[in-house]
Amino acid sequence: MTKIIRTAIGLMSGTSMDGIDIALLRTDGENVVERGPSMGNQYEPAFRNRLKQALVDARDLTDRTARPGDLAAVERNLTLRHAVALSDFLYRHDVPPAKIDVIGFHGQTVLHRPDEALTVQLGDGALLAQVTGIPVVYDMRANDMVHGGQGAPLIPIYHAALAASAGHALPTVFVNIGGISNLTFIGRNGEIVAYDSGPGNTLIDQxxxxxxxxxxxxxxxIASTGQVLPILADRYLGNSFFSSNQRRSLDRNDFRPPEIGEAGLADGARTLAHVTAAAIVKSARHLPEPPARYVVCGGGRLNHVIMRDLSEFARSQNAAVIAAEEAGLDGDAMEAEAWAYLAVRSLRGLPLTFPGTTGVTAPVTGGILGMPEKSGLLRAD
Known part of the structure; x- marks a missing residue:
């Protein structure tokens, strides 16, 4: 049976809220992975401030569809910014919109409370489909929560596809250091175990x-000029998240930065970099077996202090640490690529999440499909 290969675009706006990552992928949603161009599009400070305020406005939500205060306006603005960024991306890479089969749209997470089965991502997938004239798969976390999952992480199935397509030796552990860090373990027999490992860049950024x-x-x-403050580091690493045997998905606000006056700028940054690295290795104890190698992606791999600490901690466990690029991958584009891959899986009704990744009761698909009713601004009739 001939596999249908689709051309998909992934749009990702992560917990760091720094901008939109865009990536093109050709895939069957299973083992075929042909990575294309990618691009980052930064938010200007004023809009980033609106997103930070959206986190505050969303704190008391109990209905994931509600958009009180400025949330509705921010959602529309965010969606249209994604459309503009996509248009620019396609123009730069000379890709006709008609060649794109589907868009995987993450949106911006403003609230994530897995214990309450509540997750909220700003992003109007139906509007994006209308503006672009391209089908859009969005809201990919919610169905996992309906079936008892944590709603995150969703990327592990793409990590497994990457490992298979690149012929990586197994077992392999992918580490994504975004705002929140997460681990994906891929075993010798294709077993996938994944979970959030602790704060990533979010504390340092704040x-x-x-x-x-x-x-x-x-x-x-900044961190390279400071010193680790043991009392502050131990406060974070002593959090019950690390001592509990139950893995759970984290919200951006589950860990808060130190108060002004608890540390100087450099010592605070150095301590938080230490915490990010130590949290990864500390959380690795929940993996089925000790990893021999960590493949690091996400913005945190560009922080040399985090990478140096992680390498030192991993060395004590006889494990190596490499950046995604050393494995022939793109550490900046991986999440956006994953959202393109997940969109194709969603179209095919294939599972996005698994008991070993989110704790869902059984493998489930997810996502809502937004179909354009007209050609859209990007696609000619």
Whole structure:
């Protein structure tokens, strides 16, 4: 039977809220993975501030469809920004919109409470389909929660496809250091175990922004001049999240940055980088077997202090740490690629999540399909 290969675009706006990642992928939603071009599109500070306010406005939501206050306007603005970014991406890479079969649209998570089966992503998939003239799969987390899952992480099935297509030696552990860090273990027989491992960049980003107004610690430059404060580090690493045997998905606000005055800028950044790395290795104890190699993707791999600490901690367990690029992958585009891959799986009704990844009761698919009723602004009739 001939496999149908679809051309998909993934659009990802992560917990760091720094912009939109876009990637093109040709895939059957299973073992065929042909990675195409990718691009990052940064939010300007004013809109990023609106997204941060959206986190505050969403705190008391109990209905995931409600959009009180400015949330409705932010959602529409966010969606249209994705459409503009996509148009620019297609133009730059000379890809006709008519060649795109589907868009995988993540949106912006503003609330994630897995214990309450509640997750909220801003992003109007139906509007995006109308504007682009391209089918859009969106809201891919909710069905997992309906079936008892944590709603995250969703990327592990794509990690498994990457490992298979690239011929990586198994077992392999992928580490995604975004706002929140997560691990994906792929065993020798294709077993997938995945879960959030702790705070990623979010604490460092918030700390640096509080002190300097900058969005993040570029390359770990600030952290590299500081020292680890043991009392502060132990406070984070002593959190019950690490001692519990039950894995759960994290919200951006589950860990908060230190208060002003608890540390200087450099020492705070250095300590939080240490916490990010230590949390990954500390959480690895829940894996089926100790990993021999960590493949690191996400923005955190560009922080040299985090990577140095992670390498030192992993070495004590006889494990190696490499950036995604050393494995022939794109550490910046991987999440966007995953959303393209998941969109194709959703179209085919294939599972997106599994008991070993989100704790869902059985493998389930997910996502809502938004179909354009007209050609859209990007696609000619």
């Amino acid at each position: 700390w640096v922004e509080m002190h300097t107004g900058a969005a993040y610690d570029h390359g770990g430059e």
